[in-house]
Amino acid sequence: MLEPSWIESANDPVAPFPLNNLPHCVFSRTGDPGAGWRLGVGIGDSILDIGALAETGVIAPPAGHEDAFRAPSWNPFMAAGPEAWAAFRNRLQVLLSADRRSQDGEGDADGDRDAVGRALVPQSAATLHMPFTVAEYTDFYAGIHHASNVGTMFRGPENALPPNWLHIPIGYNGRASTVVVSGTPVHRPWGQLKPRGADVPVFAPSRRFDIELEMGAVVGLPSVMGQPVSVAEADRMIFGYVILNDWSARDIQAWEYQPLGPFQAKATATTISPWIVTQAALAPFRVPGPRRETELLPYLREPGPMSHDIELDVSLRPSGSETATSIARTNFQELYYSPAQQLCHHTSSGCRMNIGDLLGTGTISGPERKNCGSLLEISWGGKNPIHLQGGEERRFLEDGDSVVMTGWAQGDGYRIGFGTCEGTVHPAIDPPDWAT
Numbered sequence: 001m002l003e004p005s006w007i008e009s010a011n012d013p014v015a016p017f018p019l020n021n022l023p024h025c026v027f028s029r030t031g032d033p034g035a036g037w038r039l040g041v042g043i044g045d046s047i048l049d050i051g052a053l054a055e056t057g058v059i060a061p062p063a064g065h066e067d068a069f070r071a072p073s074w075n076p077f078m079a080a081g082p083e084a085w086a087a088f089r090n091r092l093q094v095l096l097s098a099d100r101r102s103q104d105g106e107g108d109a110d111g112d113r114d115a116v117g118r119a120l121v122p123q124s125a126a127t128l129h130m131p132f133t134v135a136e137y138t139d140f141y142a143g144i145h146h147a148s149n150v151g152t153m154f155r156g157p158e159n160a161l162p163p164n165w166l167h168i169p170i171g172y173n174g175r176a177s178t179v180v181v182s183g184t185p186v187h188r189p190w191g192q193l194k195p196r197g198a199d200v201p202v203f204a205p206s207r208r209f210d211i212e213l214e215m216g217a218v219v220g221l222p223s224v225m226g227q228p229v230s231v232a233e234a235d236r237m238i239f240g241y242v243i244l245n246d247w248s249a250r251d252i253q254a255w256e257y258q259p260l261g262p263f264q265a266k267a268t269a270t271t272i273s274p275w276i277v278t279q280a281a282l283a284p285f286r287v288p289g290p291r292r293e294t295e296l297l298p299y300l301r302e303p304g305p306m307s308h309d310i311e312l313d314v315s316l317r318p319s320g321s322e323t324a325t326s327i328a329r330t331n332f333q334e335l336y337y338s339p340a341q342q343l344c345h346h347t348s349s350g351c352r353m354n355i356g357d358l359l360g361t362g363t364i365s366g367p368e369r370k371n372c373g374s375l376l377e378i379s380w381g382g383k384n385p386i387h388l389q390g391g392e393e394r395r396f397l398e399d400g401d402s403v404v405m406t407g408w409a410q411g412d413g414y415r416i417g418f419g420t421c422e423g424t425v426h427p428a429i430d431p432p433d434w435a436t
């Protein structure tokens, strides 16, 4: 059920940020570069300035983490742990609720509302930044339809899924340095490409630049080097989720990926949505994982439902066009391995995980063409063009294309929205003069 707020814009049944959600962001006031980056929580069409509210004493930072609300990222708050996360959420729900203030024994309720009102910033007056500092970025490959489709194209239908795929959540260590927030321009990458039939590669801008629709799990608690964690422990370590676009150059990937996996094909940029939707907000949308094709090893078995029912949509808008065309619609539930299983597996070798680690799920494709989360799959390797409203066709991304990913969990009379993960492709930057 929708939890009503005294902030009216939060009570719209299709608005992304009702009181049930309270996603975490980092923002600055647009046009005021001196104002700095501040922690915020989305409510209706506003952002609650957490730093400003903490200065009034209406909310308190977690004990032992007194600077957490003055930081320009959520990492110091995440370090306070799940009890502090829950206490913060509960306090905000009391302060913002239309109903609960009479039950709140603390302080002066009218004075609290005045303080909250003074700390609200319209989203239209804010610029959103990276919500957390990415410690390291790992990308998985946990979508069974995506892995089957790409494997069929790269290796043939008889070798679609590698022999390890149904046993291991496959991943690679990506780059944290180029994880960027929604709206950051992305330049077409240069790289080594080997045209079909050629004997040697060329160095050129990618001709098969692509998207990957994923979600990102934000790790909020560290693990100890040498010590594997269980799936249940891994689940408690996840602070929340963002939408993630793992930009991918398919021609660079096809030439470079054996034997160590993707490298430069995936290093250009990874775009995330600016709002961390917390695990707590998604709790009503937990669902069991899929039926297993083969029994998993005991360390990877899930003790409870750890997937989520989250609708996902991708749209593409060409340069100069007003019209965005929805090109894919899918659901988080299509993942074969949950983020908790991925995180458990990541620690299985004794690999230490840190606060702010980001785990990409892998491309989330569904069973049909209209459910595929990459252009590679939708156009089937460029063979079947995608028809956009307005008459243009696409096989892969053109310069000027804007891609917008959105997601939401549909509740009874409310939505938990993720905001948007947007990026526009800019032309490749002229390379240096190689002789100098």
Ligand code: MN
Pocket (backbone or CB within 6 Å): 139, 140, 212, 214, 246, 360, 362, 363
């Ligand atoms: Mn990926």
